[in-house]
Amino acid sequence: MFPDRINYILENLEQEAEKYANISRETAIFLFTLVKLLKPQRILEIGTSNGYSSIWLSLGNPQAEIITIEKNPERTHKALNNFKQASITNIELRQGNALEIIPSFNKLFDFVFIDGTKAEYITYLQLLKTKLSNKAVIICDNAESHKEKIQTAKDYLKEQQITYTILPLGSGLLVIGKG
Numbered sequence: 001m002f003p004d005r006i007n008y009i010l011e012n013l014e015q016e017a018e019k020y021a022n023i024s025r026e027t028a029i030f031l032f033t034l035v036k037l038l039k040p041q042r043i044l045e046i047g048t049s050n051g052y053s054s055i056w057l058s059l060g061n062p063q064a065e066i067i068t069i070e071k072n073p074e075r076t077h078k079a080l081n082n083f084k085q086a087s088i089t090n091i092e093l094r095q096g097n098a099l100e101i102i103p104s105f106n107k108l109f110d111f112v113f114i115d116g117t118k119a120e121y122i123t124y125l126q127l128l129k130t131k132l133s134n135k136a137v138i139i140c141d142n143a144e145s146h147k148e149k150i151q152t153a154k155d156y157l158k159e160q161q162i163t164y165t166i167l168p169l170g171s172g173l174l175v176i177g178k179g
Contacts, residue, residue, distance in 0.1 A: 002059065009086050013052040020050040020075065023115065023141055027170035028056040031113060031139065035060025038137060040110030045069070046098045046124055047116035047141075051079030051091075057113065058088045066091045067105075069098045069116070102127040109133065115141040118149035122156045125176075136178040144172025 001007070014025060023031075035043070035057055041064055043057055048070035057066055068091055070076045076095040083091050094101050098116050102124065110133045114124055121140055128138070143150060143166045157164050157176065167173040 006055075006059070006086055009082065010052070010055065013050055013055075013082065016050060017052075020052070020078075022049060022052040024170035027141065027173065028053060030167075030169050030173070032056045032060040034137070034139070035064070035111060038111060038135075040064055040137075042107055042109045042133075043067070043111045043113070044105075044109045044128075044131075045113045045115070046102075047114065048079045048093060049075050049115075051082040051093075053113060053115065054079065054091050054093075055082065055086055055088060057111075058086075058090055062090060064090060064111075067094060068092070069094050069096065069101050071095065071097050099123055099127065102131065105131050107131075108136075110136055112136065112138040113141070114138065118142055118146040119152075121150045121153035125153055125156060132178050134178065138174075138176040138178070140174035140176070142171045143174040144168065146171070150174070 039061055043064050043066045045054055045068040048054055048068040054068045076093060079093055109131055114121060162176060164174055164176045167175055
């Protein structure tokens with residue numbers, strides 16, 4: 001699907017999937033396809049880990065401005081090395097706590113992928129409320145594998161009368177459309 005060098009990098013990252021809690025390849029292909037179809041100009045990812053999902057987002061739209069947030073310094077270093085190896089230049093990695101970084105954004109995002117601290121999903125959604133374009137799509141990972149930890153986020157969406165669906169891909173994806 002991609003040049004041999006990119007396929008090699010992705011396959012190596014998949015071998016580290018358990019250690020870095022990467023999304024499944026099935027989920028990665030879904031994100032890639034969605035980004036390719038929607039062509040978002042600004043993408044936010046919360047929870048970079050080793051950069052596996054970030055690379056897939058970039059491959060989906062190499063012209064997009066992608067900001068990814070990771071609080072673990074070791075993972076930040078690993079992800080930056082992986083971006084460099086893959087020759088990906090449209091990703092800005094911010095190291096730190098997403099709860100502190102999100103309020104500093106003065107741009108609107110068209111696409112958000114959330115795979116950070118599960119118990120904080122509700123707070124991410126609350127902080128993002130004014131940071132989304134009218135056509136924004138939000139995808140939250142672990143909707144099935146961490147049901148209890150993200151229940152407050154689902155309750156918040158219901159309370160705000162925001163429609164969502166859960167797709168049975170990988171660990172389960174909570175899909176939210178703003179527009």
